[in-house]
Amino acid sequence: xxxxxxxxxxxxxxxxxxxxxxxxxxxxxxxxxxxxxxxxxxxxxxxxxxxxxxxxxxxxxxxxxxxxxxxxxxxxxxxxxxxxxxxxxxxxxxxxxxxxxxxxxxxxxxxxxxxxxxxxxxxxxxxxxxxxxxxxxxxxxxxxxxxxxxxxxxxxxxxxxxxxxxxxxxxxxxxxxxxxxxxxxxxxxxxxxxxxxxxxxxxxxxxxxxxxxxxxxxxxxxxxxxxxxxxxxxxxxxxxxxxxxxxxxxxxxxxxxxxxxxxxxxxxxxxxxxxxxxxxxxxxxxxxxxxxxxxxxxxxxxxxxxxxxxxxxxxxxxxxxxxxxxxxxxxxxxxxxxx
Numbered sequence: 001x002x003x004x005x006x007x008x009x010x011x012x013x014x015x016x017x018x019x020x021x022x023x024x025x026x027x028x029x030x031x032x033x034x035x036x037x038x039x040x041x042x043x044x045x046x047x048x049x050x051x052x053x054x055x056x057x058x059x060x061x062x063x064x065x066x067x068x069x070x071x072x073x074x075x076x077x078x079x080x081x082x083x084x085x086x087x088x089x090x091x092x093x094x095x096x097x098x099x100x101x102x103x104x105x106x107x108x109x110x111x112x113x114x115x116x117x118x119x120x121x122x123x124x125x126x127x128x129x130x131x132x133x134x135x136x137x138x139x140x141x142x143x144x145x146x147x148x149x150x151x152x153x154x155x156x157x158x159x160x161x162x163x164x165x166x167x168x169x170x171x172x173x174x175x176x177x178x179x180x181x182x183x184x185x186x187x188x189x190x191x192x193x194x195x196x197x198x199x200x201x202x203x204x205x206x207x208x209x210x211x212x213x214x215x216x217x218x219x220x221x222x223x224x225x226x227x228x229x230x231x232x233x234x235x236x237x238x239x240x241x242x243x244x245x246x247x248x249x250x251x252x253x254x255x256x257x258x259x260x261x262x263x264x265x266x267x268x269x270x271x272x273x274x275x276x277x278x279x280x281x282x283x284x285x286x287x288x289x290x291x292x293x294x295x296x297x298x299x300x301x302x303x304x305x306x307x308x309x310x311x312x313x314x315x316x317x318x319x320x321x322x323x324x325x326x327x328x329x330x331x332x333x334x335x336x337x338x339x
Contacts, residue, residue, distance in 0.1 A: 025158045025201055027338070030247035030297040031208040031239035034201075036309035036334040037291065038212060038235055038251070040112060040162045041199055043147050044104035044338065054098040054334035060325035061091040067319040075276075075323060076127035086274040087126040089325050092184070095119040096140075098334075110147040112162075116140040118170075120185050124275070134176035134185060141166040141188040145195065156203035162214065164195030172224050173266070180266030182277035183228065190222025197233075208247075209238040225265045229258030229284040237291075245299055251291035253313070257284040259321045282322030289315045289330075307336040 026032055027042055034041035036054060044050060063070050072090060077083030100114040119137045126132075145164035152158040170188020174181050197214025216231040237251040260280035267278045276282035293311035298304050313330040320326075 023156060024152060024154055025156050025203050028297075029203075029208075029241060030243075030245055030295045030307075031203070031241050031249070032297065033295065033307065033309070033336065034210050034212075034235075035237055035239075035249045035251045035291055035293040035311045036295070037293075037311050037313065037330075037332040038210075038237065039100075039114070040145060040147060040164070040197060041210060041212065042201070043110040043149055043158075043160055044102060046104050046107045048102075048104045048338060050100075050102040050336060050338040052098075052100040052102075052334060052336040054096075054100070054332055056094075056096040056098065056330065056332040058094045058096075058330045059091070059328040060089075060093075061328045062326045063088060063090075063323060064318065064320045064326045065323045067317075069326070070323070072125055076125070078127055082127060085276060085323075087124045087132075088275060088323065089277050090123050090125050090131070092120070092122040092325055108149045112143075112145040112147060112164075114143045114145075115169075118187050120187075122181075122185055122277070124277070132177075134181050136174040136176065136181055136185050136187060138171055138174075138187050140170040141193070142169045143167075143195065150198075157201065159198070159200045162195070162197040162199065164197070166193045166195060168192060168222065172222055172264075175266075179271070180264060180278075182267075182275070183226075183260055183264070183280065183283050184277065189218065189228045190224060191227055192219045193217065194219060206241045207238065208241075209236075211236050221262060226260050226262035226280060228260055231255060231257040239293075239295070245297050247295045247297075249291070249293040249295065249311070251293065251311070251313075253289045253291065254287070256286045259284045276323040279322065282320075282324055285318055285320040285324065287315060287327065288317040289313045289327075305338055307338075309334050309336075 075088045097117040102112045104110040122134045143166040148161045150159040172186045172190040194217040199212045201210045212235045218227045234254045239247045239249040241247045260283045272279045291313040295309040298306045310333045
């Protein structure tokens with residue numbers, strides 16, 4: 001985390017000298033938005049609207065114990081020589097459909113709304129090498145946010161704050177085979193969550209860059225008796241305009257989420273001992289990842305104002321609490337239209 005604090009400070013201090021150019025920041029170029037996985041990265045002028053759709057797929061495979069790779073057999077053992085757990089996860093896929101809208105009620109305030117639909121699938125294996133699958137799907141938590149303009153400079157830089165609040169619309173009572181699934185397979189947090197963030201943007205004639213520092217603060221316990229861990233997120237990105245319509249981006253992410261506080265009422269003490277997927281102490285992780293993206297902005301014709309983008313992310317470093325699945329890769333593709 002110290003590395004990211006130093007990097008953010010360096011960016012802020014040097015930007016006015018190294019990246020200044022004539023003219024204010026503008027979204028009407030291919031690198032006018034952050035990589036497609038970054039939320040709340042930009043604002044709009046009074047009266048403008050934007051609608052968006054994103055599809056994200058995340059793959060997890062293999063086990064980590066802390067930052068070390070471990071085998072499933074080392075955790076389950078055998079019937080003759082039992083390990084710590086009766087069963088462990090081997091892989092998980094999460095597909096997320098994200099629907100969003102933004103509207104600027106003034107030049108100072110832009111309102112944002114986002115609702116997600118999740119499809120989760122996890123494969124487990126027990127010490128007899130028998131595999132089983134769990135699936136959950138449905139609406140996740142609804143997020144509402146207000147973005148407030150902090151400053152705009154005539155050399156292509158600007159900064160804004162984001163005040164977000166998510167409502168517990170996602171189910172935390174999901175079951176598979178009659179048993180309550182683990183925390184990562186539930187569809188929501190079950191709590192009202194505060195999402196604060198600060199974003200800094202800049203542009204030159206052919207380049208753009210940005211930094212965002214934010215997090216998620218959980219408010220109270222949910223009705224199942226637990227609270228997901230608070231989360232801190234830091235993101236840095238840069239983009240190169242390749243043509244008037246196409247740009248490429250590079251992104252560096254850091255996130256840290258704490259373990260679960262409390263325990264799900266639907267998960268017994270026996271189930272918590274049987275598998276780390278249902279143990280609240282085996283949730284949360286520190287993750288550093290690299291993202292590569294492409295953005296295409298339609299400058300004219302029937303699709304003028306439409307934007308399509310894709311980004312691939314891979315971990316550079318990750319450390320989990322307890323024993324958990326290792327993140328493999330994440331793909332995000334999306335469409336945005338502003339008018």
